[in-house]
Amino acid sequence: MKVLLLGASGQLGREWQRVINEEYSDEIALLPYSSSDLDITHYQEVSDEFRNQKPEVVINCAAYTNVDGAEDQKKLARKVNMEAPLYLAELSQQLDFKLVHYSTDYVFPGTKLDKREFPNGYLEDHPVDPVNWYGKTKWEGEQAIRQTTENHLIIRVSWLCGQFSSNFVKTMLQLGQERDELQVVDDQWGSPTYAENVVNNCLNLLGKDIAGTYHITSKGLISWYDFAKAIFKMNGIDVSLEAVDSDAFSTKANRPYFSKLSTQRIESLDGSEIIEWKKGLKNLMDHLP
Numbered sequence: 001m002k003v004l005l006l007g008a009s010g011q012l013g014r015e016w017q018r019v020i021n022e023e024y025s026d027e028i029a030l031l032p033y034s035s036s037d038l039d040i041t042h043y044q045e046v047s048d049e050f051r052n053q054k055p056e057v058v059i060n061c062a063a064y065t066n067v068d069g070a071e072d073q074k075k076l077a078r079k080v081n082m083e084a085p086l087y088l089a090e091l092s093q094q095l096d097f098k099l100v101h102y103s104t105d106y107v108f109p110g111t112k113l114d115k116r117e118f119p120n121g122y123l124e125d126h127p128v129d130p131v132n133w134y135g136k137t138k139w140e141g142e143q144a145i146r147q148t149t150e151n152h153l154i155i156r157v158s159w160l161c162g163q164f165s166s167n168f169v170k171t172m173l174q175l176g177q178e179r180d181e182l183q184v185v186d187d188q189w190g191s192p193t194y195a196e197n198v199v200n201n202c203l204n205l206l207g208k209d210i211a212g213t214y215h216i217t218s219k220g221l222i223s224w225y226d227f228a229k230a231i232f233k234m235n236g237i238d239v240s241l242e243a244v245d246s247d248a249f250s251t252k253a254n255r256p257y258f259s260k261l262s263t264q265r266i267e268s269l270d271g272s273e274i275i276e277w278k279k280g281l282k283n284l285m286d287h288l289p
């Protein structure tokens with residue numbers, strides 16, 4: 001299977017490369033493109049490359065992911081998160097490849113009320129209502145794809161953590177070395193999505209040749225504070241942790257209080273594996289350098 005990987009040097013893109021190189025290099029010919037190899041908003045170059053390579057699958061890990069920056073760079077965020085995915089979807093139609101695209105829990109309103117009403121998380125077809133511009137552009141990107149090609153997988157993830165790039169786990173480990181005391185938010189709830197688990201579940205979906213929208217995250221519901229506590233405990237790091245409200249940290253973009261995605265749909269498929277959040281954390285710890 002010939003697969004083109006866009007946004008290959010980001011957190012998820014690097015995980016895709018690692019898993020394919022380590023485990024599937026006989027079955028999958030993966031061509032990775034970092035943003036400097038191929039900018040997804042340079043449509044002519046994208047078109048030329050795709051027509052030349054004739055992929056069966058295109059995995060789009062490229063995105064404008066600076067949530068606060070998106071409030072200032074609205075046009076750029078929309079261009080990368082909506083206009084470029086629309087173009088990729090048009091190419092999917094013309095050239096007959098499957099488009100795998102990633103999105104976020106930030107499409108949902110994430111209210112405290114929703115945490116009480118939907119403790120198992122948002123289903124894929126729950127009404128959206130993004131709380132910030134990043135979430136809005138990601139929703140627009142999803143819709144652009146759905147309306148353009150049936151040949152797609154849209155995968156929503158939350159609190160993404162993997163071996164590469166920066167994420168909450170790596171930030172906490174870093175801060176744990178530098179500080180004796182730390183404040184961590186205790187009123188935002190969700191569950192981490194582990195990058196390796198995303199790749200493995202996506203490979204399972206690709207093997208089934210099905211299309212549609214799926215949520216991938218881990219089992220359980222925790223706050224960032226709970227997550228930080230577990231990270232420090234697992235690593236024997238002695239830090240005095242203080243649980244604080246979101247108000248303690250002012251951010252340009254609003255953040256949802258509730259980020260939990262229901263994984264009921266993907267769990268109904270043979271071969272999918274949704275792990276418990278602590279098991280995923282342990283697995284990640286075992287693989288961090």
Ligand SMILES: NC(=O)c1ccc[n+]([C@@H]2O[C@H](COP(=O)([O-])OP(=O)(O)OC[C@H]3O[C@@H](n4cnc5c(N)ncnc54)[C@H](OP(=O)(O)O)[C@@H]3O)[C@@H](O)[C@H]2O)c1
Pocket residue numbers: 006007008009010011012013034035036038039040041061062063064065080102103104105138156157158159160161165
């Ligand atoms: N991280 C999370 O917690 C989280 C949560 C929910 C959903 N998601 C979604 O999951 C997906 C993967 O996220 P991630 O954490 O891997 O993001 P990431 O580490 O920020 O990687 C995104 C990549 O996109 C590239 N990129 C940006 N603009 C581009 C362009 N015009 N052309 C080509 N490449 C471009 C970036 O390259 P440069 O670095 O060179 O700019 C970067 O390598 C995204 O769709 C994101 O929205 C992430």
